Amino acid sequence: MLEAGLRVLRAKGIDAVTMRAVAAELDTGPASLYVYVANRKDLLDLMFDAVAASIDLGPEPDPTQWREQLEALAYRIVEAMDDHPGIARVPLANVPTGQGAARVADRTLALLRAGDVDDRSAAWFIDVVSLYINATAYETSIYMSEGTTEDNIDEQIRDDFARLAADEFPNLTRLMGPLTSGTGEERFAFGLRLLINGLLNTPPPPA
Amino acid sequence: MLEAGLRVLRAKGIDAVTMRAVAAELDTGPASLYVYVANRKDLLDLMFDAVAASIDLGPEPDPTQWREQLEALAYRIVEAMDDHPGIARVPLANVPTGQGAARVADRTLALLRAGDVDDRSAAWFIDVVSLYINATAYETSIYMSEGTTEDNIDEQIRDDFARLAADEFPNLTRLMGPLTSGTGEERFAFGLRLLINGLLNTPPPPA
DNA sequence: ACCTGAACACCGTTCAAGT
DNA sequence: ACCTGAACACCGTTCAAGT
Numbered sequence: 001m002l003e004a005g006l007r008v009l010r011a012k013g014i015d016a017v018t019m020r021a022v023a024a025e026l027d028t029g030p031a032s033l034y035v036y037v038a039n040r041k042d043l044l045d046l047m048f049d050a051v052a053a054s055i056d057l058g059p060e061p062d063p064t065q066w067r068e069q070l071e072a073l074a075y076r077i078v079e080a081m082d083d084h085p086g087i088a089r090v091p092l093a094n095v096p097t098g099q100g101a102a103r104v105a106d107r108t109l110a111l112l113r114a115g116d117v118d119d120r121s122a123a124w125f126i127d128v129v130s131l132y133i134n135a136t137a138y139e140t141s142i143y144m145s146e147g148t149t150e151d152n153i154d155e156q157i158r159d160d161f162a163r164l165a166a167d168e169f170p171n172l173t174r175l176m177g178p179l180t181s182g183t184g185e186e187r188f189a190f191g192l193r194l195l196i197n198g199l200l201n202t203p204p205p206p207a
Numbered sequence: 208m209l210e211a212g213l214r215v216l217r218a219k220g221i222d223a224v225t226m227r228a229v230a231a232e233l234d235t236g237p238a239s240l241y242v243y244v245a246n247r248k249d250l251l252d253l254m255f256d257a258v259a260a261s262i263d264l265g266p267e268p269d270p271t272q273w274r275e276q277l278e279a280l281a282y283r284i285v286e287a288m289d290d291h292p293g294i295a296r297v298p299l300a301n302v303p304t305g306q307g308a309a310r311v312a313d314r315t316l317a318l319l320r321a322g323d324v325d326d327r328s329a330a331w332f333i334d335v336v337s338l339y340i341n342a343t344a345y346e347t348s349i350y351m352s353e354g355t356t357e358d359n360i361d362e363q364i365r366d367d368f369a370r371l372a373a374d375e376f377p378n379l380t381r382l383m384g385p386l387t388s389g390t391g392e393e394r395f396a397f398g399l400r401l402l403i404n405g406l407l408n409t410p411p412p413p414a
Numbered sequence: 415a416c417c418t419g420a421a422c423a424c425c426g427t428t429c430a431a432g433t
Numbered sequence: 434a435c436c437t438g439a440a441c442a443c444c445g446t447t448c449a450a451g452t
Contacts, residue, residue: 018443018444018445019444019445019446020443020444020445028417028418029417029418029419029420030418030444030445030446031417031418031419031420031446031447031448032417032418034446034447035416035417035418039445039446040445040446092299092342092345092346093345093346093349094349095360095364097363097364097367097368097371099371102368102371102375102376102379103375103376105376105379106375106376106377106378106379107378109378109379109382110378113378119381119382119385120385120388122382122385123382123385123386123388124385124389124394124397124398125401126386127394127398128339128397128398128401128402131338131339131342131343131346131398132335132338132339132342134342135299135338135339135341135342136338138299138300139299139300139338142300142301153302156304157302157304160304161304161309164304164306164309168309168310168313169309169310169312169313170313171313171314171316171317171320172309172312172313172316174326175316175326175329175330178326178327178329178330178331179330179333181327181330181414182331182412186412187331187334187412190331190335190409190412191331191334191335191338193405193409194332194335194402194405194406194409195335195401195402195405196405197404197405197408197409198400198401198402198403198404198405198406198408199401199405200408201404201405201407201408202397202400202401202404205389205393205394205397207388225424225425225426226425226426226427227424227425227426235436235437236436236437236438236439237425237426237427237437238427238428238429238436238437238438238439239436239437241427241428242435242436242437246426246427247426247427415452416451416452417450417451417452418448418449418450418451418452419448419449419450419451420447420448420449420450421446421447421448421449422445422446422447422448423444423445423446423447424443424444424445424446425442425443425444425445426441426442426443426444427440427441427442427443428439428440428441428442429437429438429439429440429441430437430438430439430440431436431437431438431439432435432436432437432438433434433435433436433437
């Protein structure tokens with residue numbers, strides 16, 4: 001049943017994962033799913049955990065390379081989400097507590113520990129970086145589901161902005177170039193570098 | 208009509224903002240709304256922009272206080288979102304381009320400029336910090352709509368985790384204390400400090 | 415005891431018919 | 434010309450009835 005849900009998710013995105021669609025995939029009616037899951041939210045939670053469980057954790061944490069390893073893990077997480085359009089909405093809506101998610105969180109903490117990051121900073125950082133990764137993946141999935149390319153987005157942003165009074169927003173006007181520059185990957189990589197640099201330059205939160 | 212929508216939003220959250228509910232607020236049928244908006248997404252976009260327009264931008268950017276001003280602005284944005292449960296999902300789903308949102312973005316850029324931040328860094332940073340603010344606000348709204356308190360969340364995280372094999376997730380086990388410590392506000396403040404410190408310690412992205 | 419057909423109470427959106 | 438009642442094509446979930 002989980003597999004049927006994941007098939008629908010991969011093929012048509014999270015909004016297409018209706019109880020009826022998953023039931024149809026199993027040649028039965030929607031009521032039958034309630035034998036296995038409590039409700040649709042429960043099904044989506046299970047599906048997210050399955051996606052998390054499929055993520056390659058990479059090599060064991062190496063103190064001399066923890067940063068590169070952490071960034072590489074983040075890219076693989078986004079990749080897994082991109083293969084399952086919209087699933088990133090699930091961890092945004094509630095803290096995931098399944099095995100698959102725990103596995104990824106535990107490895108993330110292990111990498112931060114390999115980097116000698118303070119315990120409390122590490123614990124709070126994982127929330128910040130997860131929010132960033134999930135929000136990025138969710139945004140990407142929306143653009144993909146609308147069939148929007150990056151060029152289209154930039155073009156539309158410029159168009160929408162052109163409709164606003166330029167002199168009312170001088171900074172947006174002046175920075176329109178940088179604002180629409182770079183690919184999604186480049187921007188994500190910049191944000192990730194920024195987050196880790198921030199972690200390394202912020203005192204641990206007071207206990 | 209926008210006002211009717213905002214009333215429903217404030218009272219019952221974004222999921223309750225159905226075409227039927229907004230129409231009922233106006234003593235008419237759902238079909239009548241289509242005279243003013245193209246569809247529900249359009250209505251929600253307009254509502255988000257109205258919320259953004261209501262945000263107090265605070266005093267003019269001061270180069271000696273730009274950082275405190277930027278943080279204070281971020282808090283006010285989250286506050287406005289918290290008063291309109293779930294509206295933060297809108298800017299997560301697509302780049303907002305209305306007047307209200309442009310106003311806030313322009314002020315954010317002005318503050319970064321007052322802090323002498325590189326143009327390209329500022330332009331890319333605004334995406335990162337917006338994602339962080341919106342994702343935080345969205346998460347908060349979900350907990351509130353479920354009537355969940357912070358204590359309940361921590362308790363449930365501990366419970367859920369207790370069901371997992373402790374020895375399989377040694378880092379989560381070891382850090383359970385820090386992981387469930389602090390209030391939502393403290394964690395948000397830490398993340399915001401971290402983001403700004405990251406900005407100040409990351410070279411601008413290459414052109 | 416287990417599964418599910420049919421029904422219930424909702425949705426967003428369309429369009430023909432009314433004013 | 435403008436507005437909208439009624440209908441269409443969907444939802445998630447429940448529960449009585451079947452096996």
